[in-house]
Amino acid sequence: MPRRSTKDYEVTTSAFREQMKILADSGYHTILPDQLYDYLTKGVELPSKPVMITYDDTDEEQFTIAKAEMDKYGFKAVYFIMNISIGRSRYMTGEQMKQLSDEGHVIACHTYDHHRVDGYKEVNSVDFRGQKRVVNDWDFQLKNTKKVLEEITGKPVEYFAYPFGIWNEAAIPEIKKLGYKLAFQLSEQRDNAEPLYTVRRMIVAPTWTPQGVLKVMKSTFR
Numbered sequence: 615m616p617r618r619s620t621k622d623y624e625v626t627t628s629a630f631r632e633q634m635k636i637l638a639d640s641g642y643h644t645i646l647p648d649q650l651y652d653y654l655t656k657g658v659e660l661p662s663k664p665v666m667i668t669y670d671d672t673d674e675e676q677f678t679i680a681k682a683e684m685d686k687y688g689f690k691a692v693y694f695i696m697n698i699s700i701g702r703s704r705y706m707t708g709e710q711m712k713q714l715s716d717e718g719h720v721i722a723c724h725t726y727d728h729h730r731v732d733g734y735k736e737v738n739s740v741d742f743r744g745q746k747r748v749v750n751d752w753d754f755q756l757k758n759t760k761k762v763l764e765e766i767t768g769k770p771v772e773y774f775a776y777p778f779g780i781w782n783e784a785a786i787p788e789i790k791k792l793g794y795k796l797a798f799q800l801s802e803q804r805d806n807a808e809p810l811y812t813v814r815r816m817i818v819a820p821t822w823t824p825q826g827v828l829k830v831m832k833s834t835f836r
Contacts, residue, residue, distance in 0.1 A: 625820050631683055636824035637665060638687040646690055646720050647773045651795050654810060665831070667691040668798065668815060670724055670775060672699040677710045681719075690717075694724035694775040694798070697759045700766075708766045715767040722773035723763060723794070725755040730777050731785040752788045760792065774798070779815070786811045 625633070643661040650666065652658035667684070669676040672695050684691060693714060699705040715721050725731075734751035756774065763771045772795045776785075779800025786808050789797050797811040805812040816834045818827055 623817055623820070625818060627679055629820065629824075630680065632824045633818065633827050634683045634687060634689065636828060637689070640828060644684075644689040644691065647692060647722070647796055648720075650813070651810070654796075666815075668694060668775070670694045671696050671728070672705045672724075674704050674706050674710075677706050677714065681714065681717075690719050692720045692722055692773065694722050694773075695759075695763055696724045696726070696728050697762055698727040700762075711763075711766055712768075715769055720773065721763055721767050721769070721771065722775065723756060723759050723771055724775050725777055726759050727755075728777045729755060730780050731755075731789075732780060732782040734785070734788070752792065756789065756792050756794075760794075772796075775815075776800075781812060783808075 640663070642663045642665045645660055645664045645666050647666075649658070649660060649664075653660050667689060669680065669691060672693070676693060680691070693706075693711070695706075695711065700711070701707050711721050729751070734755065736750045736752070760771045770793075772793065774789060774794045774796070775798040779798075779802075781797065781799050786797070789811060795810065796813055798813045798815050800815055800817065802812070802814065804814055814835070816830065822830065
């Protein structure tokens, strides 16, 4: 349920309720990134009909609406946090994020301010005092944000979602160095060389019926 400048990706509360209900009625079980990682790296078995529910951008409705609906079915989700929005109007607070984590949901990184990773740089610059300094987008967008989220939750932050789902090969070594175990993109197939850092997701369109959501899920991840 990410907020955008248009309504292209906004799902109504009633539609979201129907989507959660059909997942439960159809026998789906939510999984979290640790389970997916163990499955991909060790072959650890997943529950029958696994599904991962993810949210981006820290919108408050993800706590006030989505969590309440998921609670009805014992579902857990991954919340990819954009740190610049924490505590702002219409966004989640640190206390809400801590509660989500304490209740078994996963808090993960979505950068500081949603800048695409294919434009990140490490730049040597000079400040107004004439002192040289290094401006590193990777530290600012992924390292420092990771530390803040870990301070909020008291747990390691090991998962990352690319802003806009856009990734490139140059980003992956940097993400690995920072200790992330999986990175999530959007509509492309997983990269054969780096499957752990190109995990595929799908966006639920607001026009889809609950049955349509299941149909697209099956065709996307078959």
